[in-house]
Amino acid sequence: MSRKHPIISITGSSGAGTTSVKRTFEQIFRRENVNAAYIEGDAFHRYNRVDMRTKMAEEAALGNRHFSHFSPETNLFEELETTFRDYATTGTGKTRTYVHDDKEAAVHGVAPGNFTDWHSLPADSDLLFYEGLHGAVITEKVNVAQHADLKIGVVPVINLEWIQKLHRDRADRGYTTEVVTDTILRRMPDYVHYIVPQFAETDINFQRVPTVDTSNPFIARWIPTADESMVVIRFKDPRGIDFAYLLSMIQGSFMSRANSIVIHGAKLDLAMQLILTPLIMQLVDRKRGVK
DSSP states (O other): OOSSSOEEEEEOOTTSOHHHHHHHHHHHHHHTTOOEEEEEGGGGBSSOHHHHHHHHHHHHHTTOOOOOTTSGGGBOHHHHHHHHHHHHHHSOOEEOOBOOSHHHHHHHTSOTTOBOOOEEOOTTOSEEEEEESOTTOBOSSOBSGGGOSEEEEEOOOHHHHHHHHHHHHHHHHOOOHHHHHHHHHHHHHHIIIIIGGGGGTOSEEEEEEESSOOSOTTSOSSOOOGGGEEEEEEESSOTTOOHHHHHHHSTTOEEEETTEEEEEGGGHHHHHHHHHHHHHHHHHHHHHTOO
16 A cells, blocks of 8 residues: 555456446546556456467366466466555556457557557556456465555446346357356356455445346346446445435435445446545545645
8 A cells, every 4th residue: 555656446356347337437537637547457367368268278178177367377466466566666567458359459559369568557647546357366475455545346246247247248259148157157266266355355345236136147138227226335444434424415325234335226326426536535635745
């Protein structure tokens, strides 16, 4: 953690919805004139798309049916921690970009499924913003969580997470339900060991809970909408959180525990604006020397 070079980390599994949360942060940054440097978790995968498929096939031939993007073996956790540590110390660090599709390829000049070269983050940013799978990961070798000043977990209940992943991967990547199901099963041990424990480290978790039947996510025809959901917002340390203000500003909200507030799904953006803006500005003001 760093007073001079703060880090915000958004963490969630594949299909959890971290990209939508990132857009809310971007809105706050623009409105409050915060100059953020960005890194994506995909940049710290160990293998490009072709090499990952090859490695997965090799592991399967050896009897390993659980080789996944969630594990230390397939990610550069040490390099990620180094980037966090370097930024907290110097205000810069190394990152790269994983190119997902043709649109991104046109921007970066790199074929889809590959990485750009490593490059330095800009030296004049107000804070570092991470969005990806492992923003609060802790293993025997690394502790990424300790370097982030504000850690946010995006954690839909698991059936909803699967529905979102199924619909995204079928629509955007052309995968079949069977292929996506196999991916979910293959990732499960690493999901349990490297994704879930992070949400005990996060400062705030946003967990969307459907109010419609999601008993069988593999046959769900639609993703439950915001109007068909509630969101549980859990604060690791509720001290300093003005719950009375939040309850008065967010219609229909209520507290379910001393550290948790429940809101209607359609109010998520408002809730995030109300909760996150002062926290972000505390970090930025502290950096700028405003007391």
